[in-house]
Amino acid sequence: MQVARIVENSPFARLARLKLAAPNVAMVLGRSIHLSGVTREQFLRDPFWVAHEMEHIRQFEQYGRLGFLVRYLWGWARHGYYHIPFEVQARAAAERDAHHYTQGRPLPTAAERHPSPKVR
Numbered sequence: 724m725q726v727a728r729i730v731e732n733s734p735f736a737r738l739a740r741l742k743l744a745a746p747n748v749a750m751v752l753g754r755s756i757h758l759s760g761v762t763r764e765q766f767l768r769d770p771f772w773v774a775h776e777m778e779h780i781r782q783f784e785q786y787g788r789l790g791f792l793v794r795y796l797w798g799w800a801r802h803g804y805y806h807i808p809f810e811v812q813a814r815a816a817a818e819r820d821a822h823h824y825t826q827g828r829p830l831p832t833a834a835e836r837h838p839s840p841k842v843r
């Protein structure tokens with residue numbers, strides 16, 4: 724399955740990384756996946772992570788840039804990062820869709836997968 728445009732060393736993802744206090748971050752802006760602290764190759768090796776970000780791209784398409792960002796930030800303020808409805812949806816999509824992004828390799832184990840940041 725086709726993966727979106729990927730931007731490495733993104734200043735936007737770096738800001739998100741600082742905010743989330745996470746060693747590496749992928750974030751979607753419009754139709755692009757922005758990375759910080761992780762290379763394109765490392766990111767693409769985790770099909771669960773790719774499927775998660777592809778779901779955010781679908782959400783952006785559904786709600787539009789502004790509609791997505793407003794709902795995302797509102798959800799964050801109201802529920803905390805982990806329980807933002809878009810994040811809950813993206814975690815479910817990761818489990819459902821990861822097999823589309825394995826590139827012929829076996830699915831990574833729980834220990835090999837990128838963990839979701841646990842912040843509020």
Ligand SMILES: [Zn+2]
Pocket residue numbers: 775779809810813
């Ligand atoms: Zn997410």
